[in-house]
Amino acid sequence: MRILLSGPSIPPAFDRIVLIFNPASSHHSDVLAKALHTELGYRLPAMTVDLLPTAFAGHGRALAREVAAAGTPLIVSVSGDGGYNEVVNGAMDGGGRAVCAVLAAGNANDHRRSTRRMPLIEAIVAGKVRRIDLLRLQVGERAEAWERYAHSYVGFGLTPVMALGIEGGTKGGLSELVSVVRTFRALEPFEIARADGARAKLDSLVLANVAYMAKYGKVSETGEPNDGLLEVIMLPHARRWRIALMTLRAITIGLGPQESVSSYEFTTVDPLPLQIDGEVMQVNAHTSVVVEVKHQALATLG
Structure with a gap:
């Protein structure tokens, strides 16, 4: 039985959450994305959380660009480093206002290994946003x-x-x-x-x-x-x-x-x-x- 604790309803750092994933990934990105979607539904019941599957190479960038162009969303790439690169570039195309994060679901996951400070779900619920450099x-x-x-x-x-x-x-x-x-x-x-x-x-x-x-x-x-x-x-x-x-x-x-x-x-x-x-x-x-x-x-x- 899951026991739900009261917590913040909507983190002030973003107005919605979008999970972008490749349903054909060999690293089960679809399973991880759906699990995160379910967990966020329990932890942040007032937050809009959408699942957006990609259909072709480069689609993640196009999806992130469209999402980032309106409001201040949190875009989570359920992927490895390459998929996250598409999302980051799409977010920058869309004006750079979006918050971006990665749920590691790739072969190397170098970015997540290098930058991880706390479990992703806890950071989302707390709305703990920080800024990092890009090249x-x-x-x-x-x-x-x-x-x-x-x-x-x-x-x-x-x-x-x-x-x-x-x-x-x-x-x-x-x-x-x-x-x-x-x-x-x-x-x-x-x-x-x-x-x-x-x-x-x-x-x-x-x-x-x-x-x-x-x-x-x-x-x-x-x-x-x-x-x-x-x-x-x-x-x-x-x-x-x-x-x-x-x-x-x-x-x-x-x-x-x-x-x-x-x-x-x-x-x-x-x-x-x-x-x-x-x-x-x-x-x-x-x-x-x-x-x-x-x-x-x-x-x-x-």
């Missing part, structure tokens, strides 16, 4: 430019290769690590031209807003998601054993303190894959890339 990625210039926000990181080189290796392999801790090791064979160094004209040949470059990424790795000891800075985790081109050693260190003791800056800019020399919050994209050769911190741009809780 704004701009690729290209003038009419050819496009941009996207990242809640956690933007990675080049090793990071998207690892993501593709995990996606293509068997799921599970040891199997995923074996898949990552196998992808080292496909890793090619890349070259970037910095704003001062200097060039660098790298195996990996990660610009991070959180301490954890790639499910197992701790990439920074100093980064905080609301400090106005991003961490630069860079690996110059080296022998494969050095890359493996860095990966082993990341998943055991962590990589330690990293350089912190408010923005990072470079130009690609060759076509270059990137990974933004779990989603892999491609950048053309001779294209400018700017990643900058938008300080406390996102209202969140949990």
Whole structure:
């Protein structure tokens, strides 16, 4: 028997709650979304709570944009990092007034692991909203430019290769690590031209807003998601054993303190894959890339 305790009827921070989820997810997002919907009905009976399933890739962004354009909603993405990226970008498209949160239902859940302070349901009931930074990625210039926000990181080189290796392999801790090791064979160094004209040949470059990424790795000891800075985790081109050693260190003791800056800019020399919050994209050769911190741009809780 469930015993209901009296509590706040409607948190003042938002006027309704919308749960966005992928009904086809292999991580049972639909089950988690419906369970949260039921729990919120008990805990906040006066609050409007809607379930919005996605139908295709990118639909989460469109749904969040529409929801965020009216009032001050709380949008909960029942997903992994990629699904939450869609919701965050949709909320920013809709004016940035919405509060956003994630109920972890993905493979890595890096953002939730890095930013979790309390159970999500308790934070929703209490209406405890705080603000965190976002990373704004701009690729290209003038009419050819496009941009996207990242809640956690933007990675080049090793990071998207690892993501593709995990996606293509068997799921599970040891199997995923074996898949990552196998992808080292496909890793090619890349070259970037910095704003001062200097060039660098790298195996990996990660610009991070959180301490954890790639499910197992701790990439920074100093980064905080609301400090106005991003961490630069860079690996110059080296022998494969050095890359493996860095990966082993990341998943055991962590990589330690990293350089912190408010923005990072470079130009690609060759076509270059990137990974933004779990989603892999491609950048053309001779294209400018700017990643900058938008300080406390996102209202969140949990």
